[in-house]
Amino acid sequence: MPTSVATDAPRLEVTNLNRSFGGRKVVDDVSLSVAAGQVTCLLGPSGCGKSTTLRMIAGVEMQDSGKIMVDGELVCDTVTRVPAEARSIGLMFQDFALFPHLTVAGNIAFGLRGSRGQKAERVHHLLKRIGLPHYADAYPHQLSGGEQQRIALARALAPQPKIMLMDEPFSGLDNRLRDDIRDETLEVLKEEGTAVLLVTHEPDEAMRMADEIALMRDGVIVQRGAPYNVHMRPVDKDAAAFFSDLNIVPGRVHGGLVETAFGQFLAPAVPEGGEVEIVIRPQHIKIDFDRQGAGPNPTPQTGVPARGVVERARFMGKDSLVEFRMDFDGSILKASVPSVFLPKKGLPLWLMLRRDRCFVFPK
Structure with missing residues (x-):
């Protein structure tokens, strides 16, 4: 049974999460919390366990031990497991995964509940918010990479998730466009009050977007803190060298x-x-x-x-x-x-x- 909601609970709280594959520990006793409207970056090299952590929080992979809480309610431990679709968690990946046969409006409305009018109102609001109000009838192949990324963001935000998980979502964009899209995405997420956990291997991206950085190495979070503190007060030489x-x-x-x-x-x-x-x-x-x-x-x-x-x-x-x-x-x-x-x-x-x-x- 879900625990009672604590009014001062973090939006997302992960405690002592562990996952092994073939006897090798990929995620080792990971704990972190993210408040509403906060952006936490899980930063580290490829293969350090970042994406596995994200998949366990999303509910698409099961942890070996540890627990995941959303707004103070237990959604997953080794006994209880709320289905992925019932966790109020949005997902954004490097591959925007838009449905090619659906219009922009159809993509954003996919999975929304409510009347046709309510869905249309939500779609119109999000298209206006991301600066693409006249693209409702366009198809994904008619959009640029930056426009597709905006539509993917709108689709992920449409059900008003409490938490947004983002796995290298900007790496497919060219450098000039990337900074603008990151800033716009961050602004929309903050306005929605969404707690964001962003996975990246790029220190510049983490420094630009994060309220808090969790630096990960070999499945372990080795340092957590504000970007300035993690950059200027590294815990060891490898932490300093990452930046x-x-x-x-x-x-x-x-x-x-x-x-x-x-x-x-x-x-x-x-x-x-x-x-x-x-x-x-x-x-x-x-x-x-x-x-x-x-x-x-x-x-x-x-x-x-x-x-x-x-x-x-x-x-x-x-x-x-x-x-x-x-x-x-x-x-x-x-x-x-x-x-x-x-x-x-x-x-x-x-x-x-x-x-x-x-x-x-x-x-």
């Missing part, structure tokens, strides 16, 4: 400190003698000119400068990426510089690491 390229400076702890060519770094959680990796993104490296073999003075913000020689410089459109071979160990470090900065190969320059943007992780 951007990394530079790594190795070191060893002595007396709670790591001595490097860039000065000392604190490592309070690492035992004495432990190896660490100091991680910094290319955009957080500062560059200064060589002054007859001397660099700038050390500062508390950037520490000690270390010299490197330019190996390669490329203009990337919005910024320039410069690779340096460092004097102290011959390693390659990359720096991202706004606008056009293309120093010649062999030019010596000094690099400094922004201390507030460095992460120290055990190796």
Whole structure:
């Protein structure tokens, strides 16, 4: 029997969800919650268990253990299982799966209950909301990819689901169109008050759309939080690397400190003698000119400068990426510089690491 509805319950709550295939655990003790009007992105590489999690929530696949609640009511555990069509959950996938033999209006109205007039009113409202009010009599093959995506959204929203599950829904669109469609989709979903769980492997998409990111790896959610916090306070090196390229400076702890060519770094959680990796993104490296073999003075913000020689410089459109071979160990470090900065190969320059943007992780 369904439990009583808790007024302050999340719209979607997943607790200790597990799923294995052939003895291999694909989803490992996953828990998350999504409030009405909130967008949570399940972010991770292909094969990490994101889509399997989504299918279990949708009801098209059964979990081995764990429970799924909608508005405080139990919809699925290992005993109770509400059918997929009765869960008030909408689905959107990369394949829009519009019915080719139905008009746009027919596609949106498919599965709607009520009188013909009520269905027509809902279809008209959604077509107007997605900016395609005059497309009711068109067929899917007459629409562009972006228009088909809008119709797929309208069809998924037509029954007014409490929750929308989206599995890489924008990956089939070209880059220019994708951002506009994502923003429009997000606006419509927020207005409808729908709780959204979006699966993606693209960090930029998660950062653009999510109120919360759940970073998944090998079936486990390794970090959850607001996009800024997940990006700027990664739990480990792999979490940091998922969002951007990394530079790594190795070191060893002595007396709670790591001595490097860039000065000392604190490592309070690492035992004495432990190896660490100091991680910094290319955009957080500062560059200064060589002054007859001397660099700038050390500062508390950037520490000690270390010299490197330019190996390669490329203009990337919005910024320039410069690779340096460092004097102290011959390693390659990359720096991202706004606008056009293309120093010649062999030019010596000094690099400094922004201390507030460095992460120290055990190796």
